[in-house]
Amino acid sequence: MDVSLLLDDLNDKQREAVAAPQTNMLVLAGAGSGKTRVLVHRIAWLMEVENIAPFSILAVTFTNKAAKEMRGRIESLMKRSMHTMWMGTFHGLAHRLLRAHHAEAGLPENFQILDSDDQYRLIRRILKAMNLDEKHWPPRQVQWYINGNKDEGLRPQHIDTHNDHTQQKMRDIYAAYQESCDRSGLVDFAELLLRAHELWARNPEILAHYQKRFRAVLVDEFQDTNNIQYAWLRMLCSTGDNTIMIVGDDDQSIYGWRGANVDNIHKFLKDFPKPETIRLEQNYRSTSTILKAANAVIDNNTGRLGKELWTDGAEGELVSVYAGFNELDEARFIVSQIKSWLQQGHPLTESAILYRNNAQSRVLEEALLHEGLAYRIYGGLRFFERQEIKDALGYLRMINHPHDDAAYERVVNTPSRGMGEKTLSNIRETARAHNCSLWQASNLLIAEGALKGRAANALQSFILLITELEQATEGQPLEEQADKAIRQSGLYAMYQAEKGEKAQARLENLEELVTACKQFVVPEEADEMTPLSAFLAHASLEAGETQADSDQDAVQMMTIHTAKGLEFPLVFMAGVEEGMFPSQMTNDEPGRMEEERRLAYVGMTRAMKKLFITYAESRRLYGQDKYHTASRFIREIPAECVEEVRLKSTVSRPVHNRFSRATSHESFEQTGFQLGQRVTHRKFGEGIVLNYEGSGDHARVQVNFDEFGSKWLVLAYAKLQPT
DNA sequence: ACGTGTTGGCTTTTT
DNA sequence: GCCAACACGT
Numbered sequence: 197m198d199v200s201l202l203l204d205d206l207n208d209k210q211r212e213a214v215a216a217p218q219t220n221m222l223v224l225a226g227a228g229s230g231k232t233r234v235l236v237h238r239i240a241w242l243m244e245v246e247n248i249a250p251f252s253i254l255a256v257t258f259t260n261k262a263a264k265e266m267r268g269r270i271e272s273l274m275k276r277s278m279h280t281m282w283m284g285t286f287h288g289l290a291h292r293l294l295r296a297h298h299a300e301a302g303l304p305e306n307f308q309i310l311d312s313d314d315q316y317r318l319i320r321r322i323l324k325a326m327n328l329d330e331k332h333w334p335p336r337q338v339q340w341y342i343n344g345n346k347d348e349g350l351r352p353q354h355i356d357t358h359n360d361h362t363q364q365k366m367r368d369i370y371a372a373y374q375e376s377c378d379r380s381g382l383v384d385f386a387e388l389l390l391r392a393h394e395l396w397a398r399n400p401e402i403l404a405h406y407q408k409r410f411r412a413v414l415v416d417e418f419q420d421t422n423n424i425q426y427a428w429l430r431m432l433c434s435t436g437d438n439t440i441m442i443v444g445d446d447d448q449s450i451y452g453w454r455g456a457n458v459d460n461i462h463k464f465l466k467d468f469p470k471p472e473t474i475r476l477e478q479n480y481r482s483t484s485t486i487l488k489a490a491n492a493v494i495d496n497n498t499g500r501l502g503k504e505l506w507t508d509g510a511e512g513e514l515v516s517v518y519a520g521f522n523e524l525d526e527a528r529f530i531v532s533q534i535k536s537w538l539q540q541g542h543p544l545t546e547s548a549i550l551y552r553n554n555a556q557s558r559v560l561e562e563a564l565l566h567e568g569l570a571y572r573i574y575g576g577l578r579f580f581e582r583q584e585i586k587d588a589l590g591y592l593r594m595i596n597h598p599h600d601d602a603a604y605e606r607v608v609n610t611p612s613r614g615m616g617e618k619t620l621s622n623i624r625e626t627a628r629a630h631n632c633s634l635w636q637a638s639n640l641l642i643a644e645g646a647l648k649g650r651a652a653n654a655l656q657s658f659i660l661l662i663t664e665l666e667q668a669t670e671g672q673p674l675e676e677q678a679d680k681a682i683r684q685s686g687l688y689a690m691y692q693a694e695k696g697e698k699a700q701a702r703l704e705n706l707e708e709l710v711t712a713c714k715q716f717v718v719p720e721e722a723d724e725m726t727p728l729s730a731f732l733a734h735a736s737l738e739a740g741e742t743q744a745d746s747d748q749d750a751v752q753m754m755t756i757h758t759a760k761g762l763e764f765p766l767v768f769m770a771g772v773e774e775g776m777f778p779s780q781m782t783n784d785e786p787g788r789m790e791e792e793r794r795l796a797y798v799g800m801t802r803a804m805k806k807l808f809i810t811y812a813e814s815r816r817l818y819g820q821d822k823y824h825t826a827s828r829f830i831r832e833i834p835a836e837c838v839e840e841v842r843l844k845s846t847v848s849r850p851v852h853n854r855f856s857r858a859t860s861h862e863s864f865e866q867t868g869f870q871l872g873q874r875v876t877h878r879k880f881g882e883g884i885v886l887n888y889e890g891s892g893d894h895a896r897v898q899v900n901f902d903e904f905g906s907k908w909l910v911l912a913y914a915k916l917q918p919t
Numbered sequence: 920a921c922g923t924g925t926t927g928g929c930t931t932t933t934t
Numbered sequence: 935g936c937c938a939a940c941a942c943g944t
């Protein structure tokens with residue numbers, strides 16, 4: 197391969213990073229600065245120039261999508277398979293290590309992965325078993341506590357409770373939860389990382405093996421690493437035998453709330469020998485106006501590593517800010533802008549609506565629907581997280597490893613086979629007394645004849661079902677196992693008996709699961725596992741797509757978090773108001789406020805050509821009308837980068853201090869309505885026009901409704917009919 | 920054991 | 935305002 201190919205088409209800084217000598221390196225890569233490209237070319241360079249075998253390279257990402265994309269790009273660049281290279285997510289790689297060294301990690305060979313939903317259910321069961329009130333010990337908080345401690349590398353015995361009763365109890369719950377996981381051979385997400393870390397810490401020879409093997413380590417999105425991930429990398433790369441390149445952007449750190457620690461970038465510079473820093477600041481994505489606006493916003497944060505994006509591209513259009521009357525008006529405005537974008541000959545896919553929280557999507561959806569524009573929403577339930585799929589996986593997990601208590605609880609009475617709460621607590625009690633799995637307890641109770649009547653029959657039939665499924669499907673292809681599990685368990689019949697579209701979709705999903713089994717190829721590194729076990733691990737680690745990929749041309753809708761790493765020619769950021777974005781929850785804590793600002797920065801830098809920022813002066817939130825002011829992030833944009841879109845050109849007020857609404861009565865006639873006229877609205881019924889603003893199609897009319905009080909409604913959206 | 924009324928609670932999300 | 939989770943009633 198001609199090595200110059202790896203350096204052509206790169207700018208100076210990119211080239212510097214790709215062709216750097218082997219040393220520890222921090223690449224500060226701004227949004228849209230070609231970071232993936234640098235990573236891919238660097239890996240190719242290491243192989244071609246430094247003669248490092250793919251076998252000796254470890255590349256770590258945060259999402260499966262990123263890992264897949266990177267592998268694909270390297271393979272197409274190098275034109276050969278890179279299957280010996282370890283490339284994956286932290287969790288995926290930790291899983292791989294634990295499978296390979298399960299004995300040393302203290303895990304059974306067929307351990308299973310507990311996803312967040314499983315974990316939540318298990319915690320609730322533990323709380324019940326410990327006789328603790330959920331009101332006092334919210335399961336979500338317990339879950340957060342357990343994962344938080346695991347992310348810090350802490351086991352229950354390491355936690356200093358300061359003799360605080362609450363702290364002690366929390367620690368006890370953590371300990372009880374962990375015991376239950378260990379007994380059932382279950383590993384949650386945080387546990388994967390913690391165990392992998394402990395595996396190396398306790399087995400120096402295993403650690404030495406990997407230190408020697410991985411001569412080059414590369415980490416993407418380093419600003420998102422949490423402390424246990426950092427410690428794991430540090431352990432691997434601290435001997436000086438290998439080098440690590442980390443790529444990240446402190447300004448795009450938006451996952452602090454789930455344990456990510458931006459400080460890890462700073463710590464890297466201190467903890468790893470002779471680190472070099474390279475800044476990628478040339479942006480290939482956005483217009484200079486958008487960059488200027490985004491730079492100005494992020495500049496309000498303190499303690500940045502410092503970086504200013506620039507482009508030699510066009511200045512482009514101004515950032516447009518629109519103040520909607522309410523969220524309906526905001527949505528209507530966005531839709532009208534997308535329509536004119538469409539009329540200019542652009543596809544819908546080039547446009548994206550980004551919002552702070554998912555609840556915002558509904559109004560936007562309705563507005564798009566109303567105008568017949570197709571949209572695609574990202575986020576929400578993934579395939580393997582769906583109820584019916586988890587039910588089916590529960591049976592497969594029981595076949596794989598019947599001592600899996602989480603799976604047992606899920607399927608023992610789904611579909612209902614007459615196991616009452618009483619029988620179940622009997623089984624749980626027995627399991628606790630014998631310190632065994634629910635499965636063992638069930639068998640024990642049957643053998644002892646301790647149950648009678650309906651309960652005995654029900655439990656007996658469940659045991660029989662699992663045993664038969666296990667025997668009937670042993671050695672069978674995966675899809676046979678899944679198909680039999682779904683049908684013989686009565687799961688399929690259960691959803692068949694349910695009526696409605698939802699049940700129909702569930703049946704289709706179950707069929708889809710069988711198809712997924714058929715198409716599943718056991719990955720090379722999992723060749724010692726049974727296909728079933730490998731599939732179950734795959735289902736937990738890769739929850740699958742949110743929606744089946746549709747080729748339909750559609751507006752892209754997602755939260756700003758989800759949009760990180762993506763780009764769109766036309767971007768709308770909706771709900772950019774104090775209280776929404778920054779979120780009310782931020783509570784003016786400086787650290788959290790800065791993370792919100794980074795989120796704003798991420799959102800703005802998604803836009804390539806045109807950025808709209810919108811907000812609503814009044815918004816129905818949790819059933820109440822809230823009156824918000826424009827977000828501070830809007831005010832932080834330099835005036836020369838912004839144009840305020842006004843419905844009425846004659847009224848123009850600065851963005852910065854507008855909150856009050858207009859009450860002028862000028863040119864009311866143009867609206868086609870008259871004061872005191874009776875108008876109807878499909879949702880609110882009949883009312884009387886009291887007030888208005890604007891003219892023509894875009895008039896805003898205040899209508900008094902006898903029952904509902906007075907509201908501002910936007911004619912164009914609300915479709916008030918003159919009567 | 921299952922179906923209906925009432926209460927509460929509520930960012931962001933990947934693995 | 936909406937959804938999920940519990941309580942209660944049949």
